Amino acid sequence: MGKISNQELxxxxxxxxxxxxxxxxxxxxxxTFETSKEEIIEVLTFLKNDLDFNFLTDITGIHxxxxxxxxxxxxxxxxxxxxxxxxxxxxxxxxxxxxPTAFNLWRGADWMERETYxxxxxxxxxxxxxxxxxxxxxxxxxxxxxEFPLEDPNRVDKKDFFFGR
Amino acid sequence: xxEPAIIKNLDRKETTTLNLGPTHPSTHGVFQNVLxxxxxxxxSGVSTIGYIHRAFEKIAEHRPxxxxxxxxxxxxxxxxxxxxxxxxxxxxxxxxxxxPKRVDYMRVIIMELARISDHLVCNGILGVDTGAYSGFLxxxxxxxxxxxxxxxxxxxxxxxxxxxxxGFERDFNDIAFAKIKxxxxxxxxxxxxxxxxxxxxxxxxxxxxxxxxxxxxxxLDYSWTGPILRACGVDYDVRANEPYSSYEDFDFDIPVGTTxxxxxxxxxxxxxxxxxxxxIEQALDKIEKEPKGxxxxxxxxxxxPPKEEVYNNMEALIYHFKIVMGEVDSPKTEVYxxxxxxxxxxxxxxxxxxxxTPYRLHFRRPSFINYQMYAHxxxxxxxxxxxxxLSSLNVIxxxxxx
Numbered sequence: 001m002g003k004i005s006n007q008e009l010x011x012x013x014x015x016x017x018x019x020x021x022x023x024x025x026x027x028x029x030x031x032t033f034e035t036s037k038e039e040i041i042e043v044l045t046f047l048k049n050d051l052d053f054n055f056l057t058d059i060t061g062i063h064x065x066x067x068x069x070x071x072x073x074x075x076x077x078x079x080x081x082x083x084x085x086x087x088x089x090x091x092x093x094x095x096x097x098x099x100p101t102a103f104n105l106w107r108g109a110d111w112m113e114r115e116t117y118x119x120x121x122x123x124x125x126x127x128x129x130x131x132x133x134x135x136x137x138x139x140x141x142x143x144x145x146x147e148f149p150l151e152d153p154n155r156v157d158k159k160d161f162f163f164g165r
Numbered sequence: 166x167x168e169p170a171i172i173k174n175l176d177r178k179e180t181t182t183l184n185l186g187p188t189h190p191s192t193h194g195v196f197q198n199v200l201x202x203x204x205x206x207x208x209s210g211v212s213t214i215g216y217i218h219r220a221f222e223k224i225a226e227h228r229p230x231x232x233x234x235x236x237x238x239x240x241x242x243x244x245x246x247x248x249x250x251x252x253x254x255x256x257x258x259x260x261x262x263x264x265p266k267r268v269d270y271m272r273v274i275i276m277e278l279a280r281i282s283d284h285l286v287c288n289g290i291l292g293v294d295t296g297a298y299s300g301f302l303x304x305x306x307x308x309x310x311x312x313x314x315x316x317x318x319x320x321x322x323x324x325x326x327x328x329x330x331x332g333f334e335r336d337f338n339d340i341a342f343a344k345i346k347x348x349x350x351x352x353x354x355x356x357x358x359x360x361x362x363x364x365x366x367x368x369x370x371x372x373x374x375x376x377x378x379x380x381x382x383x384x385l386d387y388s389w390t391g392p393i394l395r396a397c398g399v400d401y402d403v404r405a406n407e408p409y410s411s412y413e414d415f416d417f418d419i420p421v422g423t424t425x426x427x428x429x430x431x432x433x434x435x436x437x438x439x440x441x442x443x444x445i446e447q448a449l450d451k452i453e454k455e456p457k458g459x460x461x462x463x464x465x466x467x468x469x470p471p472k473e474e475v476y477n478n479m480e481a482l483i484y485h486f487k488i489v490m491g492e493v494d495s496p497k498t499e500v501y502x503x504x505x506x507x508x509x510x511x512x513x514x515x516x517x518x519x520x521x522t523p524y525r526l527h528f529r530r531p532s533f534i535n536y537q538m539y540a541h542x543x544x545x546x547x548x549x550x551x552x553x554x555l556s557s558l559n560v561i562x563x564x565x566x567x
Contacts, residue, residue: 027498027499027500028258028259028498028500028501054385055385055388057510057512057529060514060527062525063525076514076529080399080401085501087499087501106387106388107386107387107538108388108389108534108537110537111534111537112388115533119222133214133215134214134215134218134566134567135215135218136215143223144222144223148223150224150226150227
């Protein structure tokens with residue numbers, strides 16, 4: 001594992017941001033916390049410049065329809081020198097979710113954010129070229145949201161109740 | 166709407182718009198780049214991707230864990246076993262399964278063979294694109310031998326679906342071991358011959374040295390991983406940084422380049438193939454020392470019982486039924502697991518809610534992330550250089566589009 005412990009990271013991050021970062025946890029050893037869309041760029045900048053998380057591994061989205069803020073944007077950062085990873089989540093409203101872009105911190109965020117926009121409809125404010133990337137341009141839905149059916153919604157033979165659920 | 170926007174060069178001075186792809190023979194896959202050309206020189210370009218997007222992440226949300234393995238095959242189909250193993254290890258990490266050392270070493274053998282087959286295709290194709298076909302054919306024969314090893318182990322060649330969560334579906338038989346040993350012995354001379362043809366060839370050097378050079382800072386900024394990042398001089402390799410599948414037991418070097426140009430990428434990949442052979446040799450030795458016949462972890466909850474037992478034993482039948490119907494108890498957690506794929510860090514981000522299927526599964530596909538700099542770095546390049554740049558990035562369309 002890394003040279004810097006998760007406890008140390010939690011302490012450093014929370015001493016800088018106090019209650020603006022919350023919900024710290026360590027599922028399978030990877031430090032995870034949440035913040036708000038107002039703070040995200042500041043948090044990412046702090047992690048990149050002060051805590052040496054130089055590498056943006058991934059940006060992706062998630063959809064929890066039953067939550068108050070259902071659309072999540074998830075960042076995975078990696079510090080090569082410390083050899084430690086961190087995961088940051090930001091939850092947004094379902095209608096017109098917007099979040100500032102991380103493009104100015106890492107150019108690699110370009111396509112990751114386009115993919116997240118394509119599949120979850122998250123508007124990354126300040127992104128230079130936010131278009132759909134894998135789906136066709138005239139698609140109207142955001143297909144990774146849970147309400148979007150995988151196949152014909154009238155098909156019943158795969159419904160859970162046939163399997164005793 | 167479907168027309169990609171042409172950036173820069175707004176006054177369109179004496180330029181031609183060129184569609185490179187989607188089905189151009191020199192792009193080795195379904196890639197479209199709309200290039201604005203000033204003679205032979207590229208002024209600007211826009212990549213359009215998604216031609217073979219198959220919505221794997223969405224499909225994965227509707228499938229039990231063991232049925233997702235065939236989806237991972239179809240991402241980087243030049244090295245599908247690495248994807249398969251990466252997925253098995255992700256599920257094992259989530260379920261907290263510890264695999265026996267022998268299984269780890271068997272996996273290492275398969276993954277390194279896959280890495281060789283990935284790199285040899287890439288380097289061979291690089292030769293084809295620079296106008297030298299024969300080296301490619303020398304190496305292609307060896308890929309055939311690797312595929313025969315896969316065939317011996319799992320019955321398939323390209324989309325392997327190799328192994329199971331918890332181990333392998335069956336032990337490697339003697340023929341498989343014999344074939345692996347023969348391959349290890351035979352491969353190095355062929356690779357040396359291939360290197361003789363290319364490495365110091367004046368034509369090859371002139372075509373590749375200094376082409377598409379990327380400095381380390383830019384590469385990191387663009388989240389590059391894998392051989393192309395190492396060619397820029399950054400010694401990041403998941404196998405060393407976060408060893409999985411007992412890679413910490415092996416002794417191997419991580420080659421790095423200096424300039425990050427096409428030649429360096431070629432050299433890094435070549436050296437990695439030698440290192441892979443070294444790893445396989447060590448793994449074969451280590452397997453000898455492990456107890457024979459162990460090819461899976463003792464996890465009846467997720468690993469299918471042998472067929473004879475299913476027919477004759479009630480308990481085995483119950484387990485079989487539960488696994489096939491996806492009734493495996495799993496914790497509510499989230500996992501990020503990554504392996505060093507042929508092209509870089511192949512990550513699996515799995516969010517599980519304890520149900521039959523993943524709640525969310527995201528693939529961090531190295532080709533997708535590595536490719537985003539392509540159009541940008543092509544500006545100012547000659548078209549023929551852009552072609553060899555594309556082949557040295559080794560972007561695999563299946564992994565790009567998932």
